Amino acid sequence: MNYFAEVTKSNIDEYLREYSIIACRIRNSRIKSKQIAILEMIFAQFDNEILAVKNGPLGDIKGIVSFFCPKKNLFSFRERLFGIGYCYKFYLLDFEDETCKNPTDLRSINPLIWKGRKFSVDYFYTQDSKIYEEQSPHKREFKIAGSNGEVKTVFGYRGDGSELGRRSLPVEDARCMVNLSIPAKNKRILDPFAGGGGIVFTFRYIAPNGTMASIDIDPVLKPGLEFYSSAHYVMNAKDASFPPDSFDSVITEVPFSKNALNDITIALAKINASVSNDGIFVIMCEKNQRDEIFSAMSELGIYLLFNSEIDRKGTDVDMSVLCKSENFANSMSEFIGELKKIY
Ligand SMILES: C[S@@+](CC[C@H](N)C(=O)[O-])C[C@H]1O[C@@H](n2cnc3c(N)ncnc32)[C@H](O)[C@@H]1O
Secondary structure, three states: OOOEEEOOOOOHHHHHHHEEEEEEEEOHHHOOOHHHHHHHHHHHOHHHOOEEEEOOOOOOOOOEEEEEEEHHHHHHHHHOHHHOOOEEEEEEEEOOOOOOOOOOOOOOOOOOEEOOEEOEEEEEEEOOHHHHHHHOOOOOEEEEEOOOOOEEEEEOOOEOOOOOOEOOOOHHHHHHHHHHOOOOOOOEEEEOOOOOOHHHHHHHHHOOOOEEEEEEOOHHHHHHHHHOOOEEEEOOHHHOOOOOOOEEEEEEEOOOOHHHHHHHHHHHHHHHOOEEEEEEEEEEEEHHHHHHHHHHHHHOOOEEEEEEEEEEOOEEEEEEEEEOOHHHHHHHHHHHHHHOOOO
16 A cells, blocks of 8 residues: 655646645654654545655655645545644645635745646644643653652653663654554553653543553652553563553664663563554664564564654654554555655
8 A cells, every 4th residue: 555646747746636735844853754754644544545646745844744635635635734743734725716816824935826736825733732731741741759758849851861761752753653653442561661651641642531551660650651641550661561462553762772682582572472462662763773573573574664764953863653563554555655755
């Protein structure tokens, strides 16, 4: 299955009969991560049957990616835009209005014409920047256990700054990782290295009817992760043991340390036994941990769908999506092959 549309002057009318076209602006912080931004939208909107548009309109504006959405799914498409991580502003193109109106902040040096067809453009949805700010690791409410057992409410908990205890996953990455797990379908998640709860918090925001479980070795985090409504376990993730088919996806940012690799690979193997047969893993790790994690996953028979490096303010990290189902991996391979050619 290919989730790309290749539009020409001769097939554009066919597409425009069935689809609306939405241009999406990627956040400046992730403007170099166009491929993940596209994959995130496709997976976030999986059941809305959208298509990424190759060489889309407004191509001279940096950080713009466009999608076709079946007109019948436009309402449901819009309902999901609040939780997208890498894109944050969305514009609707109108090919029936040939007056080329553009009251938006999109500044194209070209006339508003695509594949020989004039269009106008208007705002479709813009994310609330206040919500983004409130959800950020330096503002979010959290609860930690004090040394004498009392629970303290804190804002902006970012861990102790140590190699194993850093906890400040940016909002856009947490949202993107949740969306890459296909939350419209996969409702039962586990984060085995949950830290300050960026992923469980975000999963609840995007999929409030889902269920979340979390693990962290650090007992200080227990009240905070329970506050985010996660079924939480204080333990070493390598001792995890859950019944088969307990989770649809595992979404996690592992501890960024070479020393943690052994625990991480054992934990993923243990947890794999409790993930459904068509389950998804979304993993963020440090770049130098990647190869060992991938080879451990491959030994478990898990397929790497896609991975990409991200520059997180100077730390080179890798975000990857893996899946258990060979059928799903095969069904995505043509699209992923095309995606890797996009820059
Ligand atoms: C990178 S942080 C996760 C940050 C989290 N995504 C967030 O948004 O705050 C990794 C976490 O793994 C935990 N950890 C380290 N080794 C562990 C192990 N063997 N089992 C479970 N948790 C572990 C650390 O305490 C830390 O909180």
